[in-house]
Amino acid sequence: MMNTLLKTQKNLERLGYTIKVFDDKAQATDYLASKLKGKRIGLGGSVSIGEMGLYERLQESNTVLWHLRLSAGDDVMQVRKAASQAEVYITSVNGVSKAGEIVNIDNTGNRVAAATFGCEKVYFIIGKNKIAPTLAAAIDRARNVAAPLNAQRLGLKTPCALRGDQCYDCDSPQRICRNLSVFWRKPTGCEYEVLLVNETLGY
Numbered sequence: 001m002m003n004t005l006l007k008t009q010k011n012l013e014r015l016g017y018t019i020k021v022f023d024d025k026a027q028a029t030d031y032l033a034s035k036l037k038g039k040r041i042g043l044g045g046s047v048s049i050g051e052m053g054l055y056e057r058l059q060e061s062n063t064v065l066w067h068l069r070l071s072a073g074d075d076v077m078q079v080r081k082a083a084s085q086a087e088v089y090i091t092s093v094n095g096v097s098k099a100g101e102i103v104n105i106d107n108t109g110n111r112v113a114a115a116t117f118g119c120e121k122v123y124f125i126i127g128k129n130k131i132a133p134t135l136a137a138a139i140d141r142a143r144n145v146a147a148p149l150n151a152q153r154l155g156l157k158t159p160c161a162l163r164g165d166q167c168y169d170c171d172s173p174q175r176i177c178r179n180l181s182v183f184w185r186k187p188t189g190c191e192y193e194v195l196l197v198n199e200t201l202g203y
């Protein structure tokens, strides 16, 4: 796996991203907490971020906007919008190919929009379980692994959530897969840093 991680690291560097590699999520969390002080930070809907305890940690020294931690009276769409216009945006991804193509599937689109344009700096957090051999395999992983688990986590009545095995390309009104984003390489509009974590993180 280390070999795969190193190859992915080299390819992401070649595509223009700044890369840091960490042994585990605690190291990655410490790194972000040490780098980010006094910033306005938006967080994407991400199980990896929850597992890292990143919201709580970054809140110690920053203003953090996350629609998964609302205060009384907050409007979820307003928080999503504010997060996408913050100085810094942090999110995980649904898949990355060994060649460095980054894949995300989204519903409301706030995560792919914020990661694509508007913030000054974007951090992608990628656990080793997100690495796939090809772009097609990364998209397949996003559709058939990440999305069904996210639908289950959200308690939806989609066929993938009820059966828990794969995507059924459903017509459910609760369908969460409405938008596919592939970064072929680093966009030019803002700074990007990828944190590769050599352990399983999120899904």
Ligand code: SF4
Residues within 6 Å of the ligand: 143, 144, 147, 148, 151, 158, 159, 160, 161, 166, 167, 168, 169, 170, 171, 172, 174, 175, 176, 177
């Ligand atoms: S398209 Fe429907 S069935 Fe497929 S993963 Fe998304 S919500 Fe589940």
